[in-house]
Amino acid sequence: MTPVPGRPVRGSRSGRPIMALLDLLGRRWCLRVLWELREAPGSFRSLQSRCDEVSPSVLNTRLAELRAARLLEVSEEGYRLTAEGRALGERLLQLSSWAEGWAVGLESAQAPAAGAEPGAVRRRRSPLKAGPANGG
Amino acid sequence: MTPVPGRPVRGSRSGRPIMALLDLLGRRWCLRVLWELREAPGSFRSLQSRCDEVSPSVLNTRLAELRAARLLEVSEEGYRLTAEGRALGERLLQLSSWAEGWAVGLESAQAPAAGAEPGAVRRRRSPLKAGPANGG
DNA sequence: CTCCATTGCTACTGAAAACGTAGCGCAACG
DNA sequence: CGTTGCGCTACGTTTTCAGTAGCAATGGAG
Numbered sequence: 001m002t003p004v005p006g007r008p009v010r011g012s013r014s015g016r017p018i019m020a021l022l023d024l025l026g027r028r029w030c031l032r033v034l035w036e037l038r039e040a041p042g043s044f045r046s047l048q049s050r051c052d053e054v055s056p057s058v059l060n061t062r063l064a065e066l067r068a069a070r071l072l073e074v075s076e077e078g079y080r081l082t083a084e085g086r087a088l089g090e091r092l093l094q095l096s097s098w099a100e101g102w103a104v105g106l107e108s109a110q111a112p113a114a115g116a117e118p119g120a121v122r123r124r125r126s127p128l129k130a131g132p133a134n135g136g
Numbered sequence: 137m138t139p140v141p142g143r144p145v146r147g148s149r150s151g152r153p154i155m156a157l158l159d160l161l162g163r164r165w166c167l168r169v170l171w172e173l174r175e176a177p178g179s180f181r182s183l184q185s186r187c188d189e190v191s192p193s194v195l196n197t198r199l200a201e202l203r204a205a206r207l208l209e210v211s212e213e214g215y216r217l218t219a220e221g222r223a224l225g226e227r228l229l230q231l232s233s234w235a236e237g238w239a240v241g242l243e244s245a246q247a248p249a250a251g252a253e254p255g256a257v258r259r260r261r262s263p264l265k266a267g268p269a270n271g272g
Numbered sequence: 273c274t275c276c277a278t279t280g281c282t283a284c285t286g287a288a289a290a291c292g293t294a295g296c297g298c299a300a301c302g
Numbered sequence: 303c304g305t306t307g308c309g310c311t312a313c314g315t316t317t318t319c320a321g322t323a324g325c326a327a328t329g330g331a332g
Contacts, residue, residue, distance in 0.1 A: 005238065017235035026166060028163075029162065035154070035158060044257055069238075087234060088234055096153075098227055105220055121180060121210055
């Protein structure tokens with residue numbers, strides 16, 4: 001089921017646009033497909049190959065969802081982003097530049113923060129300062 | 137296993153930063169947790185509640201991964217984004233504004249593109265125009 | 273001081289999603 | 303016509319997520 005704004009989606013009962021988007025983008029391979037299509041349209045097998053041989057069944061499911069969400073359309077070249085999809089893709093580009101800085105920061109830290117590192121949130125009986133009211 | 141730049145991650149053999157990021161963000165609930173933390177820090181149960189009662193086991197896994205990636209840290213208020221994490225969160229904000237436009241576009245289209253709609257990529261024996269060389 | 277409510281998770285099971293493979297049917301090339 | 307390559311689909315297996323119960327630590331109330 002493709003998450004779209006206005007309908008309840010995983011993570012939201014209200015169907016807020018950003019919630020629908022987070023749900024869709026949070027599916028395995030979705031961001032990667034968008035990323036690849038941002039660079040160039042492609043056929044099914046081309047996309048499969050560019051996504052490191054993702055399984056055809058999952059790729060097909062993701063393509064159908066992206067199409068249902070009108071981020072992607074079928075053309076003579078195979079699959080390409082719609083205008084909306086391209087606009088989204090431009091915003092993904094900014095993630096790339098962020099990621100370069102991230103990688104540098106991780107390198108200087110030498111390793112990912114170890115899971116065994118002390119520092120888990122202490123148990124407490126009183127609630128910590130409340131966050132904002134529930135979104136959704 | 138937390139995807140980090142420099143190591144092979146799902147979707148990439150080279151460990152390119154953007155690939156590690158796409159892998160991490162493409163996990164269920166990851167974007168949503170980042171989105172909620174962008175707004176305000178929170179305790180475990182607060183985050184759980186703000187993420188529409190996500191299961192504690194998955195939330196715990198996601199928090200650990202985000203922490204290993206140094207996007208999140210433990211503080212007196214519970215969990216909060218690191219400086220890097222906040223920078224990423226700002227970029228997520230831009231997705232929100234995009235999503236508002238998306239929702240409008242979908243409304244005027246009246247329904248998500250039906251899966252049963254004709255227009256799947258036609259079979260062909262010759263490859264379509266090739267996309268770029270494999271990324272990853 | 274004791275009791276007990278609340279917290280941060282963990283353990284565990286079943287459901288859903290992803291993975292991986294084989295192969296069908298169509299298109300088109302030789 | 304036979305063969306090759308394409309876009310998927312079907313199906314079984316593995317992994318991840320969803321959901322629940324509950325433990326141990328914390329600390330507020332009496």
